[in-house]
Amino acid sequence: xxHFLTKALLVGALLASTASFSFADDKVVLTxxxxxxxxxxxxxxxxxxxxxENPNVEIQLEEIPGQDLTARLNTALAAGEAPDxxxxxxxxxxxxxxxxxxxxxxxxxxxxxxxxxxxxxxxNYQGHVWSVPTFGSYTVGLYYQNKIFADNGIKPPTNETExxxxxxxxxxxxxxPMIAPAQDGIIPAFLYMMMASSVLKADGFADLRTGKRxxxxxxxxxxxxxxxxxxxxxxxxxxxxxxxxxKALFSLGRGAMLEGGSADYAGFVQTNPKIDVGVVPFPxxxxxxxxxxxxxxxxxxxxxxxxxxxxxxxxxxxxxGKEAAQMVVDSITLSNTVGIAPxxxxxxxxxxxxxxxxxxxxxxEFPETGDVFAAVQQNAQALFLKQMxxxxxxxxxxxxxxxSAAK
Amino acid sequence: xxxQLASVNRAPLAQSGSDVPRRPLAARRRGKTxxxxxxxxxxxxxxxxxxxxMIYPAISGFAISLTAWTGVGNxxxxxxxxxxxxxxxSWPLYRAAWHNLIMFVAILIFQHTVGLFIAVQLNAKPRxxxxxxxxxxxxxxxxxxxxxxxxxxxxSPNIGVINPxxxxxxxxxxxxxxxxxxxxxxxxxxxxxxxxxxxxAIIIYLAGLQSIPEELVQAAEMDGANGWQRFWRVVFPLxxxxxxxxxxxxxxxxxRVFDIVYVLTGPxxxxxxxxxxxxxxxxxxxxxxxxxxxxxVRMSYAIAIALIVFVxxxxxxxxxxxxxxxxxxxx
Numbered sequence: 001x002x003h004f005l006t007k008a009l010l011v012g013a014l015l016a017s018t019a020s021f022s023f024a025d026d027k028v029v030l031t032x033x034x035x036x037x038x039x040x041x042x043x044x045x046x047x048x049x050x051x052x053e054n055p056n057v058e059i060q061l062e063e064i065p066g067q068d069l070t071a072r073l074n075t076a077l078a079a080g081e082a083p084d085x086x087x088x089x090x091x092x093x094x095x096x097x098x099x100x101x102x103x104x105x106x107x108x109x110x111x112x113x114x115x116x117x118x119x120x121x122x123x124n125y126q127g128h129v130w131s132v133p134t135f136g137s138y139t140v141g142l143y144y145q146n147k148i149f150a151d152n153g154i155k156p157p158t159n160e161t162e163x164x165x166x167x168x169x170x171x172x173x174x175x176x177p178m179i180a181p182a183q184d185g186i187i188p189a190f191l192y193m194m195m196a197s198s199v200l201k202a203d204g205f206a207d208l209r210t211g212k213r214x215x216x217x218x219x220x221x222x223x224x225x226x227x228x229x230x231x232x233x234x235x236x237x238x239x240x241x242x243x244x245x246x247k248a249l250f251s252l253g254r255g256a257m258l259e260g261g262s263a264d265y266a267g268f269v270q271t272n273p274k275i276d277v278g279v280v281p282f283p284x285x286x287x288x289x290x291x292x293x294x295x296x297x298x299x300x301x302x303x304x305x306x307x308x309x310x311x312x313x314x315x316x317x318x319x320x321g322k323e324a325a326q327m328v329v330d331s332i333t334l335s336n337t338v339g340i341a342p343x344x345x346x347x348x349x350x351x352x353x354x355x356x357x358x359x360x361x362x363x364x365e366f367p368e369t370g371d372v373f374a375a376v377q378q379n380a381q382a383l384f385l386k387q388m389x390x391x392x393x394x395x396x397x398x399x400x401x402x403x404s405a406a407k
Numbered sequence: 408x409x410x411q412l413a414s415v416n417r418a419p420l421a422q423s424g425s426d427v428p429r430r431p432l433a434a435r436r437r438g439k440t441x442x443x444x445x446x447x448x449x450x451x452x453x454x455x456x457x458x459x460x461m462i463y464p465a466i467s468g469f470a471i472s473l474t475a476w477t478g479v480g481n482x483x484x485x486x487x488x489x490x491x492x493x494x495x496x497s498w499p500l501y502r503a504a505w506h507n508l509i510m511f512v513a514i515l516i517f518q519h520t521v522g523l524f525i526a527v528q529l530n531a532k533p534r535x536x537x538x539x540x541x542x543x544x545x546x547x548x549x550x551x552x553x554x555x556x557x558x559x560x561x562x563s564p565n566i567g568v569i570n571p572x573x574x575x576x577x578x579x580x581x582x583x584x585x586x587x588x589x590x591x592x593x594x595x596x597x598x599x600x601x602x603x604x605x606x607x608a609i610i611i612y613l614a615g616l617q618s619i620p621e622e623l624v625q626a627a628e629m630d631g632a633n634g635w636q637r638f639w640r641v642v643f644p645l646x647x648x649x650x651x652x653x654x655x656x657x658x659x660x661x662x663r664v665f666d667i668v669y670v671l672t673g674p675x676x677x678x679x680x681x682x683x684x685x686x687x688x689x690x691x692x693x694x695x696x697x698x699x700x701x702x703x704v705r706m707s708y709a710i711a712i713a714l715i716v717f718v719x720x721x722x723x724x725x726x727x728x729x730x731x732x733x734x735x736x737x738x
Contacts, residue, residue: 067674071694074478074704088479096480183586183673186697237564239678240586249565377696381679385589 028311029058031083034298035069038267042331043135046324050315057311067184067243077102084306085315087298088131090122090365094301098130103301106132109313115320119336122296122365133296134319136328136335138263139355140190140362141292142283146276148175148256157283158290160226167233170256177233179255181246182384185377188227190293191259191282192376192397195223197291197360198284205360209368211403216394222285224383224390224397231384239381251275262351263297263333279350281357292355295362297333368404375400465717468710478693478706490711500712502680503688510597510684511661517601518653522608523646527638529609530616540613544606551603555670558599562586586672589681596671596682603667604660608653615649616642647735655727662720665690689713 034043040063047059062083064072070089076082077097088094088103097103106129112120119137123129144156152173157163167177180187199219200208207213214220235241235255250258251271258264259282268275281290300319302312318324325337330345334352342348363369375397382388388396472490474483494500525543529536546554561567562585570582585595619642627641665686668676674696676683693709 067697070697070704071690074694074706077479093479096477096482100479100481102480183675183677184697185675235565237584237587240584240592240672241563241565242559242673245559245563245566254565374696378675378680381675381677385679387679 027056027058028308029060030085030306030308030312030315032059032061032085033069033073033083033087034061034063035066035087036263036298037063037065038270039063039263039332041270042266042327045331046319046327049323049327050318054314057315059315080305082303082305084303084308084312085300086303087300090131090296090299091125091367091370094130094299095125097301098125098128101304103130104304104306104309104313105130106302106313106316110317110320112320114322114338115336116338118294118361119296122299122361131299131301132316132320133298133336134300134316135298136325136333136337137294138261138297138333139292139294139351139359140194140259140261141279141281141351141354143250143258143260143264143268143277143279145250145253145256146278148253149278156278156280158280159284159288160229160286163230163283164233166256167230171233176235176255178230178235178257178259179246179250180234180238180259181241181243181249182234182238182381183240183242185380186243187246187259188380188384189373189376190261191230192223192227192380193293193360193363193373194259194282194291195226195285196220197293198282198288198358199223200360201289201291201358202360205363208401209366209404211401215372215398215401216391219285221390221394224393226285227380228383228386228390228393239384247271261295261333262348265345265347265351266332277347279347279354281354284358289358291358291360292351293360293362294334294355295365296336368402369400371400371402372397465714469714472707472711472714474707476707478704486707490705490708491715493708494712494715499680499683499688500685500715503676503683503685504716506593506676506682507662507664507684509593510600510664511658513594513597514601514604514661515654515657518604518608518657519650521601522605522653523612525605526609526612526616529613540609543609546603547606549603551667552670554599554603555667559586559671562595587678589678592672592678592681596668599671600661600664600667604657607656611649611653612646615646619645644734647731651728651731651735654731655724658724658727659720662716685712685716689716 036043040061043061043063047061051057051059069087073082073086073088082102088097094103098105107127108129110129110132112123112129112132115123115133116137119133123132125131142156148154148170149156152169152175154166154169157166170177180191182188196215197205199222200213204213208215231238235246235249238246241249246258247260247264247267248271249255250260251268253272253275260268265277268277281292284290300316302309302316306312320337322337322340325335325340326343329335329340329342329348334348335341341352364373379388379393379396383390383393471483473485473487475486476483529540533539549557561569564570564582564584564587569585570579573579573582583591586592623641623645624637627637632640662685664684668682668684668687669690672678672682674687674691676687689709689712692712693704693706695704
């Protein structure tokens with residue numbers, strides 16, 4: 001009896017391993033790295049939808065905090081161990097990976113004609129489609145707490161003077177005017193982009209890239225002065241506050257305003273499902289136009305060493321299709337797919353409205369201004385602490401601009 | 408014939424003038440050589456591992472540091488020693504090294520005073536000594552990343568517990584933005600590290616104290632030495648090996664520090680680089696300060712900095728060990 005049971009167990013194990021091996025043979029597994037752990041629930045649903053429609057495909061998603069993604073991804077690429085699908089920074093990074101043969105050239109393989117013109121332009125680097133903005137785009141403006149503003153009889157500011165007045169009024173009532181987690185310099189960099197864009201506007205930004213305009217021009221230096229002036233409106237310890245903590249503080253109503261993107265809203269709701277916020281363009285330098293900046297969210301590339309290139313490309317094509325784009329805009333951020341609007345997300349609708357006045361592409365997506373973001377990150381705190389003048393700050397940023405020839 | 412040779416080979420070494428047959432000279436020499444270098448076979452696996460994971464990456468790293476590789480792509484065009492020249496002439500390197508030096512000196516003094524004091528108290532074997540020792544060693548076991556996260560939350564002026572605790576004790580005037588104030592950020596990072604590493608100092612000194620023969624201390628007592636004299640003239644000199652170990656380990660640890668600083672104050676050593684150390688400088692150069700600044704990465708430059716730091720630490724460690732070894736006394 002004992003021998004019979006032993007043999008039966010062995011045969012059963014052999015059959016099970018054979019069955020699982022043959023099952024694994026049929027199923028295509030795609031690995032995917034993404035840099036927004038706070039969206040995992042929403043992205044899992046999108047992936048589940050695709051898997052439901054494509055039962056022979058399994059997508060293994062790994063969410064990595066954005067701060068750590070570059071380190072892991074660059075190391076994995078160099079080691080030849082990158083996942084099948086991953087997002088690289090637009091611009092020289094994508095170009096370098098493409099030139100090195102680390103990512104597939106998707107030109108002609110992915111149909112991007114259904115995307116907005118900005119998204120199509122972003123997909124094209126030096127004549128090649130190396131990556132596609134799959135999870136939409138994000139627009140950055142100014143979030144404000146509806147209740148705090150209503151309780152204090154305040155309207156969202158449209159320029160610097162109004163902003164400082166709102167700041168003083170709220171501080172007098174013991175309310176933190178603005179949450180600005182500045183530890184890693186990201187928020188100050190976005191603040192500066194919007195402040196400078198309120199002066200330059202889209203045309204002026206194009207001139208900046210060709211060298212016709214400079215960040216040291218007197219009217220643009222006002223943006224640096226503005227950035228320095230609003231520091232006292234930030235929460236206590238803002239220079240030591242991490243980005244994640246800052247978002248949580250705002251979600252919980254610990255500050256009246258936060259500079260944030262459409263992609264942040266999903267995280268706010270996750271922390272506080274009852275959050276009630278509005279969105280406006282960021283208040284302009286006096287005399288300028290309130291601005292938003294828009295960037296491509298997660299431009300995905302396909303690993304050239306993937307064992308399943310056709311399946312990976314098919315998944316990317318699906319992600320920029322109407323079905324996935326609608327899921328993205330309803331749960332995560334704005335969409336790049338033409339004709340897709342939020343179906344039940346009033347905050348995203350407000351963000352779209354905010355972006356219609358004066359929207360500029362995020363500066364780090366262009367080779368001419370790609371380094372300016374890092375320059376702001378590394379010098380903003382000196383500006384806040386008044387260890388650097390606005391003129392010196394502007395000069396450092398201008399030194400990071402690499403103008404290209406005018407087209 | 409074969410049997411004769413076999414019996415000759417098995418025969419013990421002959422002494423001169425004896426009747427025991429000696430093995431042929433060549434066989435004796437081979438045997439002697441084999442015995443002299445037999446230990447190398449035991450070292451070989453570890454040596455191979457060391458070469459594969461330490462020597463080879465170091466040589467490869469040096470080769471990459473001579474190029475302009477950013478970390479992505481395959482543009483490895485040769486630029487010679489330019490990365491090293493740039494690093495050695497850039498202020499951020501010296502600023503970061505200065506912060507490492509401050510941390511090293513501060514933590515060293517703390518370990519050699521507070522750590523030694525507590526070790527002496529524990530060596531007197533008070534009641535619940537094992538409990539105290541376990542509690543004091545617990546921070547060492549917690550990972551540095553977890554330590555950083557815990558303290559970041561505790562020190563936050565918005566959601567932390569340190570400031571409310573001070574206020575409840577009537578010490579509200581001590582409440583600060585600990586990690587945002589340029590004058591307090593580095594001391595705060597040092598304080599967190601002191602909390603983390605105290606257990607090491609206690610364990611190392613406790614082991615040293617327990618190896619000191621009691622007769623020496625008793626002899627000094629019989630000769631009329633008071634408590635302080637017994638400690639300073641007898642015990643402390645005999646703790647030299649512990650002093651050396653702790654000093655060298657602290658030096659290496661503090662000049663290698665990265666994770667706890669990165670978690671506490673971020674990749675740019677906030678506020679305004681006041682807590683920037685060599686580790687965060689290397690990381691930022693290699694991978695950028697954020698995913699949005701990844702176009703500004705310079706991996707080969709980061710490797711050059713790392714190699715400079717490695718050589719400097721090796722030289723200083725060697726000097727430290729030689730200087731400190733001279734004061735060690737064999738008990």
